[in-house]
Amino acid sequence: xxxxxxxxxxxxxxxxxxxxxxxxxxxxKDITTLLNDKEAYGVLMNHxxxxxxxxxxxxxxxxxxxxxxxxxxxxxxxxxxxxxxxKKGKLPYTTISEKYSLEYGVxxxxxxxxxFSAQKxxxxxxxxxxxxxxxxxxxxxxxxxxxxxxxxxCCFIIGLSFLDGVKNLKEKTQVYSVIEVN
Ligand SMILES: O=P(O)(O)OC[C@H]1O[C@H](OP(=O)(O)OP(=O)(O)O)[C@H](O)[C@@H]1O
Ligand SMILES: Nc1ncnc2[nH]cnc12
Numbered sequence: 001x002x003x004x005x006x007x008x009x010x011x012x013x014x015x016x017x018x019x020x021x022x023x024x025x026x027x028x029k030d031i032t033t034l035l036n037d038k039e040a041y042g043v044l045m046n047h048x049x050x051x052x053x054x055x056x057x058x059x060x061x062x063x064x065x066x067x068x069x070x071x072x073x074x075x076x077x078x079x080x081x082x083x084x085x086x087k088k089g090k091l092p093y094t095t096i097s098e099k100y101s102l103e104y105g106v107x108x109x110x111x112x113x114x115x116f117s118a119q120k121x122x123x124x125x126x127x128x129x130x131x132x133x134x135x136x137x138x139x140x141x142x143x144x145x146x147x148x149x150x151x152x153x154c155c156f157i158i159g160l161s162f163l164d165g166v167k168n169l170k171e172k173t174q175v176y177s178v179i180e181v182n
Contacts (some may be wrong), residue, residue, distance in 0.1 A: 001050035003178065007043045009086025012179055014040035015158065018159075029158050029181070031066060032128050044157065044178065049077045051176075055152065059083050063140050064090070064109065066129035070157060074127065082122070083115045085140045096146055100139035109139050116149035124149045130158040131148040131177065142175050 003011075014037040017028040034040050052074065054102050061083040062071025068084060075082035088097060088108040095110035116122040124144045131137050137154050144151040151173045159177025169175050 001047065002046045005049050007047065008179065009150065009171060010040050010043050011157075015179070029130055029160075030038060031069075033100070034157070036102055037070065045073055045077065047178065048074050048155070052078060052155075055125065056123060057125050057152070058119045059116055059124045059149070061085050061111070061115075061124050061126045061140065061144055061151075063126065063128040063136055067127050070129065071127040081118075084110065085109050085111050085143060098139040098143050098146075100135040101133070101143060102135060103133065107134065107136075111143045111147060113147070116144070116147050119149075122149040123152050126151055126173075128154075128156055130160065131156045131169065131175075132160050132163055132164045134163070134169045137165070138172060141169070 014034040016033040018028040018030050021028040057080055059081045060075040061070045062068045064086045072082045084131065088110055091110050091112055094113045096113055097108050097110040099106050099108045116124060126140045126144060128137060128138060141151040141154055153174040153176055154169055156177045156180060159180045161180045161182055165177050
């Protein structure tokens with residue numbers, strides 16, 4: 001289901017731009033104002049529900065931390081399970097992990113080794129609030145596929161298309177951004 005121009009504007013206008021955060025030259029896309037706006041949050045979740053109800057997904061995997069908010073809500077709407085992909089050292093059971101590059105340095109995310117094992121060849125949607133360089137989402141898609149499941153799509157509320165994240169991630173899986181920022 002496609003978003004109408006009016007719906008897109010409602011979502012777009014609810015996202016707050018914070019200039020020079022966390023460092024000069026960066027425009028931080030603040031989604032707390034979207035969450036705080038019941039009309040915008042409702043329009044967004046309704047759109048995601050209608051888009052993904054035909055995908056026959058088995059799980060939604062949300063990326064730590066802002067991907068949890070949208071992912072857990074969507075999983076509940078679709079009547080499927082939610083899997084948290086967390087920053088290193090947070091998950092209590094046995095994990096598999098993947099390192100990825102940040103603008104400066106490296107980071108690592110993890111998922112429980114049995115997170116998708118209840119369903120053979122589970123179909124998984126990875127979700128996060130935003131894709132920038134794509135390092136985080138790429139590592140998340142790798143983890144899903146290494147778990148014996150299949151990352152069928154990565155979904156973002158905001159795609160920064162002036163960076164190469166979306167282009168690079170498309171070599172691995174399908175990519176969908178609700179709002180594209182050029
Ligand atoms: O495409 P990339 O360059 O990898 O950047 C995107 C990631 O950066 C942000 O999370 P962050 O790591 O800041 O963590 P947070 O959600 O805990 O604030 C954002 O929520 C994505 O997960
Ligand atoms: N510009 C940005 N706004 C919000 N979160 C981000 N994560 C990486 N880049 C970001």
